Amino acid sequence: MAAPRYAVSIDVGGTFTDLALFDVDAGTVAGVHKVLTDPRRPARAVLQGWRELLELAGVEPRQVVEVVHSTTLVTNALVERRGARTALLTTQGFRDVLEIGIEQLYDIYDLFAPYPEPLVPRHWRREVRERLSRDGSVLEPLDEDSVLAQVDELVSEGVESIAVSLIHAYRNPAHERRIAELIASRYPELAVSLSSQVAPLIGEYERTVTVVADAYVKPLLRRYLADLRDALEGEGFRGRLFLVLSSGGVTTLEAAMDFPVRLLESGPAAGAFAASFYGRLAGHEDVLSLDMGGTTAKACLIERGAPEVVRMLEVDRVHRFKPGSGLPVMTPTVDLIEIGAGGGSIATIDRLGLLKVGPQSAGADPGPACYGRGGERPTVTDANLLLGYLDPAAFLGGRMTLRSEQARRAVARFVAEPLGLELAAAARGVHAIVNENMAQAARTHIIERNRDPRSLAMVAFGGAGPAHAASVARILGIRTVIVPLGAGVASAIGALTAPLAMPFTRTYMTTLENCDWSVVRDLYQEMRAEAARALAPVAGEAALIETRAVDLRFAGQYHELRVTIPEGLELSAGSRDALEAAFAARYREVYGRVPSGLGVEALNWHLTASVPRPAFRLAPEPEEARDPTPALRGERAVYFDDPTPGERRCPVYDRYRLGPGMQLAGPAIVEERETTIVVPPGWQAKVDAYRNLILERAGHEADE
Known part of the structure; x- marks a missing residue:
């Protein structure tokens, strides 16, 4: 009898690295795992999670036939400016296109609105003699001597990567290709990106920004992926390694190394595909995906079972939520909205004395105050702990103990005392505001696409998403919330569903x-x-x-x-x-x-x-009307606003012991190793044949 075959998906986020193990033959999720991300050495967390996941499941590395990886490395390198020393070769007279841009203010009332610094300093932007017409015909031949002279000088100054963006190269790539040949003949190890390959599209500024971004991260990503491949092979892995694209598909290791800019929204795209998959399983083609992690939340409208793909996204915005204030990168990307709302979002009092939550985040290091890793500011996770939504001894399946006293001190010092509130009311305020932030952003995202939120179901996942999903859904008028089994690592599972x-x-x-x-x-x-x-x-x-x-x-x-x-x-x-x-x-x-x-x-x-790729499938189980009492862990005091503010004793269930057909009445708490699901008063929950937990709001009247 052949040994079972497995696939592993790895999603590196800003706070946690998520892993999922899938039994290819049985059609089941054989294990999930979560470890803290190491922002300075992300590969270290990947290997730690890989070893722990396989050890927990009793699986040998040689049984893994496929690894699918999504990463924030490209985005982080651009935002934190940790890329390679990069130069730009462009047509004579177009050296300053990165600063001229499109000559349009993103804030018409601010004549001095700042923009991100170009990724290439002016002294490394060099001109070569050549010119093409808008139809691609040659007006001035390429001066090869001028190319080599510029490249020689750039290499002597320590440049590691070169971006090439010539005028109208999207119509005729001949000159750019010849430049690549000249560079390769003299400096074969030098990384080169051509705009005619990376983004063969009209839009001189956007095309140049895109190829510069690709060149800027190419040496870094190549080293990371080569090291990761070698490390996994050193562990005994002999299967294929794939990377998740911003467009939601997966690509080969070699293609990812050639065009790293296509991985910009790798992780969020995997999350959108997870929502599509689980929405279809539950019988909903039109859903709102709500992926709330430790640093941010992502919302995505999915229609007819698939997210929309757009051709451009902005990165490194000076003002995080002001379109036009960042670097426009022309690469196919799942159309989603990022919200500064995660478990690590910091609560502050502004100059008007109002409570604000996010977009600043405590991230993985130092993390929320309750992590005990040096964080002192109150976060959403601290508030959820004080409200009773989280069990301090069961976080990450008991592998990490949350410190309630440190959470109390942080919320009391920075929120309750300045506002003159009781501690529970202050924590509830933090929780409520982050819910409103997510609902407002999601509503805008949906309505701009000419949809009514009330016509959708919600698929909620991420480490923090299921604790907030029902409250956000209520604000939006959504009556059905789908929480998949393993919701805390659903983005990792979603990568396995991508084509x-x-x-x-x-x-x-x-x-x-x-x-x-x-x-x-x-x-x-x-x-x-x-x-x-x-x-x-x-x-x-x-x-x-x-x-x-x-x-x-x-x-x-x-x-x-x-x-x-x-x-x-x-x-x-x-x-x-x-x-x-x-x-x-x-x-x-x-x-x-x-x-x-x-x-x-x-x-x-x-x-x-x-x-064609082996279809990711889950095997359904028979649904039987059963008593959920065997899954009951106990009860604890939990704070709710509805119908009246206050604490009440609330049953706590073990998610892994809830079988298909079991039903719960809110208020209730359902705990997994990687996330916690809050079922508020007035909501019912049922486990379906695929072990999704389906939350339904009682009543059928239209929302105001």
């Missing part, structure tokens, strides 16, 4: 009326060839699965909508009507009406290529 897929994009601006469809067909053929090369190591004989899309807008508009190209549609003059109809339907869905008499323009053409 092996890579996105490719090309720019060709045209009206559909005047489109040269032979150009479009050539672009898709070029993207198919690139996809085949990238996925060849894992595709084998399997045919690639293609999904096509195009960014369309009405003539004169600045923003586009991505429209899926119907499967099997031949891209020719006869396809214009079908594309215009698909665009009109999408436009009406988003904006409610469609203007008439306007031509339709196309901007970017997209191809997502994927390889």
Whole structure:
């Protein structure tokens, strides 16, 4: 009999590193684990978690056939400016594009609004003699001597990586490719990123920022991934290592090393796929994903069973929640919103004497006051501990003891005493404000996409999410909350559900009326060839699965909508009507009406290529109406506001002993090793066939 096969998923977050072990043959989650992240040495926490997870499950490393990894390393390197010494080669006359930007203020009332410092200082931005026209034709040939002279000088100054961004290279990459050949012939170890490969899209500033970001993190990520691969192989792992992309798919180790900027939102994307998966299991195609960890919360609207993917995100914002104040990176990314609300979010009193929570976070080091690692400021976790939501002896399954006295001192000193409140009221205030913060941000995210929150279910996960989910759902008018088994590490589980897929994009601006469809067909053929090369190591004989899309807008508009190209549609003059109809339907869905008499323009053409991958599945169990009493651990005093503020004795259940069909009535606490679920008064909870805990709010009347 063959030995069982396993897959391991690893998600490195700002506070915790989450791991999940999946039994490929049985279709079950065989184990989950969580360790504190080491911000300075993230690989150390990964290896610690790997060893502990396999030891707890009694699994040998050679039985693991696949590891899927999501990481915040790329984002952290950009935000903390810990990347390589990077230079930029660009067309003569365009040296300062990183500072000129798009000449648009993100705050029209602040003429001195600050922007992030460019990743490349001006003295390492060098010009080369060449010029292409907007149609890609050569106006001035590439001066190869000027390229080599600049590179020689940069290397002598200690540059480790070079970004190349030439004007109109997205239409003709020949000059950029030749520069890469020249550099490789003289300095084969030097990292090089080309804009025509990283982001072959119109938008000179955004394209240059993107390729610079890629070059800036490339040496760091290559070292990290090579070291991680060698370390896992040293442990006995002989399977395949995949990385989660910002777009939600997974890619090969080699492709991740070539294009590290595509991993920017790796972890949050995995969380969105987890929500899609568990929402479908529970019979809900349209859900709000709420992923609340130790540092931030992420919300994502999922429609028809999948999150939307957008073409750009901002990183390193000067003002965290002001669009336009950061670095625009053009890489396909799951459309989600980040909220400064996590278990480590710090509570403060502002200058007006008002209680604020976040966005500053205590993170993993020093962490909340109750961690006993040197933190003194009160956090959401400290407040939850004082309210009775958390058991100080059962945190992380008892592997970490929370210090209630230190939490009391922090909340009393910085919140209760300045506001003249009882300790419980102060803690409840912290809890309530962070719930309002998340609800407000999620409501905006949903309504901007023309949806009513009350039409959605919520999938809640992350270490802190299930303790806040019901309260956030009540504020939004959501009546159903789905909490998967292993919710504390659901992002790690979500990575196992993601397809092996890579996105490719090309720019060709045209009206559909005047489109040269032979150009479009050539672009898709070029993207198919690139996809085949990238996925060849894992595709084998399997045919690639293609999904096509195009960014369309009405003539004169600045923003586009991505429209899926119907499967099997031949891209020719006869396809214009079908594309215009698909665009009109999408436009009406988003904006409610469609203007008439306007031509339709196309901007970017997209191809997502994927390889068939063993489906992640969970085996259902029979649901039986059973008494949950055997899962009862005991009871403790827990503070609730509804129907009247105060403490009450509350039953505490062991999540792992709750079987399918069991039902609970709130108030109740359900504890897992990595998270705690709060079932408030007025809510019912039921365990479904997949051991999801489904929370339903009593009553069916519409919310005000």
